[in-house]
Amino acid sequence: MKRIGFIGLGLMGANIARNIMQGGYPMALFDPCQENLAPLVAHGAKSVESPQALAECSDIVFICVPGAPQVEAIVEGRQGLVLGAHDGLVIVDCSTSDPTLTRRLSETLADKGVAFMDAALGGTPTQAESGELQAIVGAEKDTLEVIRPVLECWASKILHVGPAGAGHTMKLLNQFLAMGYGAIYSEALTIGAKAGVTPAVFDSVIRGSRMDSGFYQTFFQYVLERDRNAHRFSLANAGKDISYVANLANDLNVKAGVANAIQELYASALDEGAGECFVPELSDIVARRHGVSFSP
Structure with a gap:
């Protein structure tokens, strides 16, 4: 052995x-x-x-x-x-x-x-x-x-x-998608709330549609049920991963405006001391900045 x-x-x-x-x-x-x-x-x-x-x-x-x-x-x-x-x-x-x-x-x-x-x-x-x-x-x-x-x-x-290196590259591309979804969901929920669309209504349309996914379901298990254990990936790790994506794009001379925008959102959450929060809690951070709360 x-x-x-x-x-x-x-x-x-x-x-x-x-x-x-x-x-x-x-x-x-x-x-x-x-x-x-x-x-x-x-x-x-x-x-x-x-x-x-x-x-x-x-x-x-x-x-x-x-x-x-x-x-x-x-x-x-x-x-x-x-x-x-x-x-x-x-x-x-x-x-x-x-x-x-x-x-x-x-x-x-x-x-x-x-x-x-x-x-x-x-x-x-x-x-x-x-x-x-x-x-x-x-x-x-x-x-x-x-x-x-x-x-x-x-x-x-x-x-x-x-x-060697290809596995880490593919993992970063995966994380790019995941952290991107986390950012999109967070901003979409706040835009919806400001327009009178609750998270429950949002979920009733997305769940089961082509936009549903495993990531979506665990993210919204927190949003709707406030279950922190549903999606245990810290904002500190998320911010680190998306920064690697942005750095990789820069090294390859790719103008990655989307990756840079996502990085800025996660970095701003970390600047607020939210590193120990999990990714779905980004929705609360974005909401608070606009006078919205998703807590019961």
């Missing part, structure tokens, strides 16, 4: 790591938060002192952290993975990161005999718990085949979209 290392035991990472362990793989962990480590250590995982030590004792290392700065520090920082890298090591970045960084790390580590690839996540913490996530993979085909059995422990669908 391949020896697995895992870094980043948040809502998604902890469930992914648990599913890999349930597949029978030996697991080593690194996370600065001891509380995150304890449940998996209690079930047989071992904790190590640093990413370097994790690389030394692993055949495959998964990274599941908030974004590109954290990935870069884990790989190349003090006691980083690169210091413990060995020939044949595969590093799988499941974070929502910057594709430019992914491609650079892939090229740099290849000289050490290390494969760096991305397996961006599609799905929710609930799907992570049940092992039904999407893995949006950017890698060489032979590298993917090496780690496929491990991916199958936590992903019900494995989508190979190209070489």
Whole structure:
């Protein structure tokens, strides 16, 4: 069995790591938060002192952290993975990161005999718990085949979209659509409310129509029922993701006016200190700015 290392035991990472362990793989962990480590250590995982030590004792290392700065520090920082890298090591970045960084790390580590690839996540913490996530993979085909059995422990669908960096690019395009819908719904609800159209009336027209979707339904589960757990993705993460989209467009010399406008809306919510709110709560933030409330 391949020896697995895992870094980043948040809502998604902890469930992914648990599913890999349930597949029978030996697991080593690194996370600065001891509380995150304890449940998996209690079930047989071992904790190590640093990413370097994790690389030394692993055949495959998964990274599941908030974004590109954290990935870069884990790989190349003090006691980083690169210091413990060995020939044949595969590093799988499941974070929502910057594709430019992914491609650079892939090229740099290849000289050490290390494969760096991305397996961006599609799905929710609930799907992570049940092992039904999407893995949006950017890698060489032979590298993917090496780690496929491990991916199958936590992903019900494995989508190979190209070489290293392609998975993160596709994830950002997905996030562009999602955060765009969040912004559109929020402004549409406020425009409607100012014109006398309630969220319930809005929903009676959209639900079941061609404009309905899973994202719409969880967003409106909050709007209509005030269920914060329906759509648990923070505005801090949303703002980070859409900023990566805007940066990617800029790097590619694409005039992305829509992406920039969406970024500005999320950034303004973060400037108000709403980073810990979830995406559907953007509807309340926009509404308040115009003297509207959707609370019962």
